[in-house]
Amino acid sequence: MRGLRLAVRNRFQDIAVSSIIQTKFKVRKHYDLEKLGELSNSVATTGMLQPVVVQPKGDKFELIIGSRRLKVARLTNAKSIPACIIGEVEDRRAIIMALIENLQRTDLTPFEDAWAFLKLIKDYEMSMKEIAVELGCSESLIRNRIKLLGASREVQAMIVRKEIPLGHVEPILSASSKGEQNRLAKTAAKHELSERDLVTLIQEQGGRKRRGRRGKPMDAKRVELKVRDFTHFMQDSMPHVIDAAGPSLRSMKSALKRLARDVGKYLLAIREEA
Numbered sequence: 001m002r003g004l005r006l007a008v009r010n011r012f013q014d015i016a017v018s019s020i021i022q023t024k025f026k027v028r029k030h031y032d033l034e035k036l037g038e039l040s041n042s043v044a045t046t047g048m049l050q051p052v053v054v055q056p057k058g059d060k061f062e063l064i065i066g067s068r069r070l071k072v073a074r075l076t077n078a079k080s081i082p083a084c085i086i087g088e089v090e091d092r093r094a095i096i097m098a099l100i101e102n103l104q105r106t107d108l109t110p111f112e113d114a115w116a117f118l119k120l121i122k123d124y125e126m127s128m129k130e131i132a133v134e135l136g137c138s139e140s141l142i143r144n145r146i147k148l149l150g151a152s153r154e155v156q157a158m159i160v161r162k163e164i165p166l167g168h169v170e171p172i173l174s175a176s177s178k179g180e181q182n183r184l185a186k187t188a189a190k191h192e193l194s195e196r197d198l199v200t201l202i203q204e205q206g207g208r209k210r211r212g213r214r215g216k217p218m219d220a221k222r223v224e225l226k227v228r229d230f231t232h233f234m235q236d237s238m239p240h241v242i243d244a245a246g247p248s249l250r251s252m253k254s255a256l257k258r259l260a261r262d263v264g265k266y267l268l269a270i271r272e273e274a
Helices: 033-046 067-075 091-104 110-123 128-135 139-150 153-160 166-172 178-190 195-210 220-245 249-273
Strands: 011-016 052-057 060-065 080-085
Touching: 052 091, 060 067, 060 091, 067 080, 091 110, 091 128, 110 128, 110 139, 110 153, 128 139, 139 166, 153 166, 153 178, 166 178, 166 195, 178 195
Parallel strands: 052 080
Antiparallel strands: 011 080, 052 060
């Protein structure tokens, strides 16, 4: 781990859980309760195999890496925890060390990544290029993560809860307000829209707004084109359903349900435009 090589006076020993204080640059804000439970069960069976990383702060130790491990130790009323005690490091280095560890494990939510990146840029005047070099990642990853912070809190929470995929955030960010973002996210979750479906819906709604709020109905030609397009959709989809189903009647029913769901989405888009 790149950041850890810069630390000095590393030593390993068990330290009291009560002697560890949280850092002021805490990166993790969200804890997955299911994963905490899995970690607790693992610790109960095999013990804490990976130490937390701390630095001395007076008569205490400041946590740098291992917030989940520390949380599990406290939840299970452990008296001590294995720790790697390193020499004191500057705040910027501590943030980078925490980010490296969590990015390698894909352990943070994308929004926690984003806040940490933004802190390094704003508080420590690091460029995206410098951060990318330190973390061994691309500048585009950092740029795209920071863009996520434009999403409303409700949209962020829906991403963390996996109600909508991360790829939905970029089209949702095109909305004119936080309220509109929330509405789009809820629609995407309710109808299980793909990213492509969501982009199409946003484009169609944008077209309606440009035409005004009077709700002008589609003319005969547009209705004809929509119906023709829908007919092609059904013709293209049915062979795939049959191929996917094979000889099993149960598989056929399942495939037809998926097709019915796709048809519902398609008809929803036509109805909303009309």
